[in-house]
Structures are given as C-alpha cells and as structure tokens.
Amino acid sequence: MKVTKKDMENVAVLSRLDIPADKEAQYTQQLNDVLEYFDNLSAVNTDDIKPLAHVLPISNVFREDVVKESLDRDLALSNAPLKEDGYFKVPKVLED
Amino acid sequence: MSYEAVIGLEIHSELKTNTKIFCGCATTFGAEHNTHVCPVCLGLPGVLPTLNKRVLEFAIKAGLALNCEINKFSKFDRKNYYYPDLPKNWQTSQYDLPICENGYVDITKSNGETKRIRITRIHMEEDAGKLVHSGNTIKDSDTSNVDYNRTGVPLIEIVSEPDMSSPEEARLYMEKVKSILQYIDVSNCKMEEGNLRADLNVSLRPAGSDVLGTRTEMKNINSFKAVEEALTYEIERQEEVLEDGGHIIQETRTWDPDRGITLSMRSKENAHDYRYMPEPDLVPIITTDEEIEAFRNSLPELPDARKARLEEQFGLSAYDAGIITSSRDMAEYFDGVIETGADAKLAANWIMGDLSKNLNAESLEIADSPVDAKRLGEMIGLISKGTISSKIAKKVFEEMWKCPDSPEKIVKDKGLVQITDTKAIEEIVDKVIEANQKAVEDYKSGNKKAIGALVGQVMKQSKGKANPQTVNQLLAQKLG
DSSP states (O other), X not given: OOSOHHHHHHHHHHTTOOOOGGGHHHHHHHHHHHHHHHGGGGGSOOTTXXXXXXXXXXXXXXXXXXXXXXXXXXXXXXXXXXXXXXXXEEEOOSOO | OOEEEEEEEEEEEEOOOSBOSSSOOBOOTTOOTTOSOOTTTTTOTTOOOOEEHHHHHHHHHHHHHTTOEEOSEXXXXXXXXOOTTOTTSEEEEOXXXXXXXXXXXEEEOTTSOEEEEEEEEEEEEEOOOEEEESSSSSTTOSEEEEEXXXXXOEEEEEEEOSOBOSHHHHHHHHHHHHHHHHHTTSOOOOGXXXXXXXXXXXEEEETTOOSOOOOEEEEEEOSHHHHHHHHHHHHHHHHHHHHTTOOOOOEEEEEETTTTEEEEOOOSOOSOOOOOEEOTTSXXXXXXXXXXXXXXXXXXXXXXXXXXXXXXXXXXXXXXXXHHTSSHHHXXXXXXXXXXXXXXXXHHHHIIIIIHHHHHHTTOOGGGOSSOXXXXXXXXXXXXXXXXXXXXXXXXXXXXXXXXXXXXXXXXXXXXXXXXXXXXXXXXXXXXXXXXXXXXXXXXXXXXXXXXXXXXXXXXHTTTOBOHHHHHHHHHHHHO
C-alpha cells in the first residue's frame, strides 16, 4: 500500500473534504489503485527524455498591457452565495 | 550564551503595469471595491489567463538590475492553498523555473562596512484580494468581506539568502531593493499602498555556529521602521526562549505595531503543503540572449554607479552621494539643481538640509516640492555670487516655499540683498564697539572668543544682511 489511512486523512484536510468514517477504507484503496496504475509508467525508459513543462508545443503567448472593461459589479457578485454592500461575504477565516 | 541572528527576506513588489498579470482589468489603487474584476481574475470556470507582456519585461529588468541570471526557459505553477482572498484556491506563481536566479545587492552599513546580500530567485506571481473584517481583528471576526480588485495585480517576489545578521542590515537591504526598483521604474514602491512588503524570516544560532536554528516568519511588513522593530523584538523573544531552555516553534507570527510585539497566529492548517503543480493554462516562456541584452541596455544608471559618479564628478562625500542617490527622484532633483550652474556641494547641503526638513515636515515627496530644482539652483547661485549670505538664504528659502516667485524677486522685494558696502558696515561696527566696551576689553585682554558677541551684534543690527566676512575683518582691524 502506497497510501496509508493517515495520508488519506491529510489529503482530505488539505482539500477541505469531510470524509465519512465508513468511506475511509474505500477511498484509501481507490487512491492506492490510482497510484499503482501510474507505476506502469515506470516501465518506460525516460533516460533521454527532457522533463515536460507543458503538453502543447507552444511558448510565449502574451497580451499587450491594455485595459479592457471589467465586469459590472452586480454581475460579478450574482453567483456569490453570500454578499454584502458590493463585497463577497465569507465565513470566519481564522480559528481562535 | 551569545547568539547570532540569521535573517532572510521575501520582498513582494507590485509592478506598475496598467493591467493585471493575466487579464485586462485595471490595476488602479483605491478603486471602488469589486469593480476591477472579470471572469479570469475571479477564477470562474472555463477562462484562459494570458500573460501580460509588460510583467515579463519588468521582471527581467528587475532581475538584471539585481544582478541575477535570467532563466531562458521559465514557466508558471499553481500554489494550492485555501484562503478566501484567492478565488481560485491557488495562486498562480512560479516554482522550479522562476524567471530570475542567483543575484545580489551590496549594502553599506552605518559603520561604513559593505556587505553583499545574495538573492536566491525572483519569480512572477499574482497578488491576492483584500479582506475587510467585520471585527477589529481577523481573529474576532465572525465574517469577512472580500474585495477582489487586487487579485491578479502583478507581483515579483524577491527571495534573499539568509545573509543578514541584524535588523539594520535587513532594513538597508530592503531600502536598496526599493531604490533599485524605483530607478528602473517597474514599481511605484508606495509602501503605504502596499506596493512593497516583506516577509521576514529569522532564527538564532550560537555565535560562530554554522547550523541554522528554527525560524519564525512575520508576513506583510510594509514599512522600514516595522522591519527593524519587528526583527529586534523577535530576536529578543527567541533569545529569551532559548535562554530559558525552551525551543522555538516554526510558525508564522504577526507584528502588532501598536503594542510593539509579535504574536503567534494559530491557524487550522499548521504545516503548509502547497502541492505545486505546473499551470496547464499558461504556456512556457522562452527568452533569447538578444532579448535579455536589449533589456540590459535599456536599464538606466543604477544607484551604485550614480553614487560613484557624484563622488568622482562633483567631489561629494560617500555619505552625501549615498543619500542623494538613494532615490531616483532625489538624484534627478540634484541634477536639476546642478544644471542651473549651482555649486554641487552647496546643492547637496541644501537638498539634505532645509529642503528635506521642509518636505518631511509636510510629508511631501521631493517630486512634489513647492521649491523646484531650478529655483533652488538660482538661490544657490545668489549665495555663490555674494548677493545673499547663507543665513539670509534660509529666509529666502522659506519665502520660496510659500510663494512661486524667483529668488531674485524675493531678495529684491524683501530688501534682503547682502550689504557688502564696507562703509555701511563700518558705521554699524563702530556703533557696536562703542556700545559694548566690556566685550571689547575682554577681547583685548586676550579672550579672543569675545569677538563672537560683537559679530553677533553687528549681524543683528544689519538684520543679517551684513557680509559676515567683512564684519569679521573690520572688527579684527579695529580692535587691533
């Protein structure tokens, strides 16, 4: 097993996921299956292959520094679950 | 035991572009909240960020001015963390292939010693939004409001090696970086607007040891004073903990400038794990030698070179030249004064003296000085010609500060022309000698200092307009 239950819990915390206790074993197994599948790649000899930074063979895509119209504020806020006076409103940030 | 501090800085500088790093929203400071936002900087699904060409240009220029190597192959990465000022839940930054690496700046300490501070890397990234807390502090707020105007404003992060060993060195390093960024005109560096802020990392180790101790970090320090004060406090705090046999906990602490202390910031996620991954929405950046050289050639004269030139060309002292060249605006003001034909040493003295004093008193930048370089130069010309004395010049300067008239006009209107007419001065000298027999006797009986009181009287009676040299000569003559 590559991934232990502890690893899985850590990933859940980092991802802000609340994993029900009865699913822990199942998810740990699934994560392991995924990572073990990746081991198939180790069979390929990559000695002479340069690390890949991007899957597309293109580089240097830029835009000029010219201002474009921004979104109307009401529209920008229209999908926000909570808002107040033109702000996005969010719950408590830091724990005591 | 005596300890030695080990300090490293991460300086974040907002770049002065018109638009954000990956979208066309304006970067103007102080706009109505959430009006400079679009689907790209709000991180809405399906959008495609595109790098602002000027961000790359400014980052490369900063790298060259800070003596870095430019990576000809560079890319962006996602730095994952959850904080509501980042709408995407990651910050687009650079991880293993930053645009610049291996630079340095030299600082000159108050004892005259020069020290080289190495720069590990400079990378490009996006700034985060601003949280407005409902309570007084982040900790006692039940909710916070978010303004995403600043989200996506371009930043460069300049990471130093832990080469500084005192709060003074850290401040000098940050001042030097600020000065260089202003010279090359890539950032406004307005610290009160958050254009330039530093994360301070500090640890202690027994003096002479080469093992690093556990460090703490203080984030977003945005004044030179706070850099020095926060580090001074934190070094003392760590020293006390170690002396008591305790251990330093690796953590982020906040600096409370009102109370002058640092406080632990407990958060849910203690150990950061940013899980960097290549940013698939942005393609790599390839820069050629020719492009890099063109940027290098476009750089202006930098502070160190300019300082050396002022010392050599005008005979300024290292200290004076250092102050004059510490900001590009001041160096340009100095050049403007010199262009009027004014004496360089007098120019330096007036800029560092009365001009700086008045600017500080009114919290003005030198670029906004009511007395411009040309008028100050003309006034210095009047001193050199002997039209006014240095003492009268101070009065003329105060008048110039209040009105836009030329120094010549002020001198004429206020009747401040220096009296160089020996006859006129002689009359006053005679009167003063007659009225101050005690001082005259003191002088004659060997107390040469007594002449000072007599000179003072003559100057007073002439309302400061008598040429002091003539007064001294006449008095010495008459008192034999």
